[in-house]
Amino acid sequence: MADGRIAQVQKGEDLLFLTDEQLRQGIEAMFFAYRGFTADPDRILGEMAYGRAHHRAIHFINRAPGTTVNNLLTILGVTKQSLNRVLRTLIADGLVESCVGTADKRERHLYLTDTGHELEARLSDAQRARMRAAYREAGPEAVAGFRKVLEAMMDPDMRRCYLRLRDSAG
Amino acid sequence: MADGRIAQVQKGEDLLFLTDEQLRQGIEAMFFAYRGFTADPDRILGEMAYGRAHHRAIHFINRAPGTTVNNLLTILGVTKQSLNRVLRTLIADGLVESCVGTADKRERHLYLTDTGHELEARLSDAQRARMRAAYREAGPEAVAGFRKVLEAMMDPDMRRCYLRLRDSAG
DNA sequence: TTGGAATGTCAACAAGACTGACGTAAACTC
């Protein structure tokens, strides 16, 4: 469990953070915070004909250039029909490029075009600005705790996914 | 990264937690964690004809019994038409009761029925179980940081909303 | 008492998720 205070936990003194009420507050905090988390990109996306799904695709294509459709599928956790609709519009609008694989010609490797990178930067900047403000307000120790809890909350598969991305470009 | 080194932070050495890369990792952590956060209730809701919107309504009606539609509207941040559709099915299915206000007859006050409380408990238990596991794994200090960052990430309006709920039944 | 504001409802529509079926091309396997 945690940090060197197993004794206290076992004594049951420091379990306040595990009461149902505390857990419920954590749940509500996640709910309200996630709204803030997506608010700024959503505003930008609303100006154009895009939605949150486009943002997610753009984010991870930028994060792992040359990734395949299948790869993106498992990262995003949606069906290929759903992803394909999004990718089709992004490719048609010239934000994403799809290249047939060289080693395996069945695969399509995805890259952002220059225009794609522009939008990615706009979205990313907006989202990072809020994140930066929150981090700064909360301080480095809080940030470490924040990340720790989030990682513990992920499904194991997603956690692997997350760590792989993190280590590949951390 | 963190753990008790304020001195270094003030010297500006430990601003690692504010680099773009660190912020991006935080963003991705939020994304993957939120998926986990909603996964268990979603599974339960999928069994019946409900979705995440129903869960949200049920959660906050349980949290603030007798709340009005308008109140719920600002908490959930959707249009009243969208909320109304959800409420209509919940009322039709006998999970929620809608009572005309006594002071102001335009208002409808919302309550969970016994069946409503049952479902709320099922959903809540599932979500809290994951939250509890994550909290336990991360430890109390991490949890404090987690909450701190989430609160700093909220829009000011939502933050007020969150704190009001927290203090009313904390 | 009458007109505006607030609360809530109904109808129609769009985005984005889903399932299921099908087609194509490339890679793998026996």
Next chain:
DNA sequence: GAGTTTACGTCAGTCTTGTTGACATTCCAA
């Protein structure tokens, strides 16, 4: 080389959940 599997794209249909617009009811204040 034939058959199977894998990777990708697409069509059709459905569901949830969000949107706008029109409307009824109630309250309040001029």
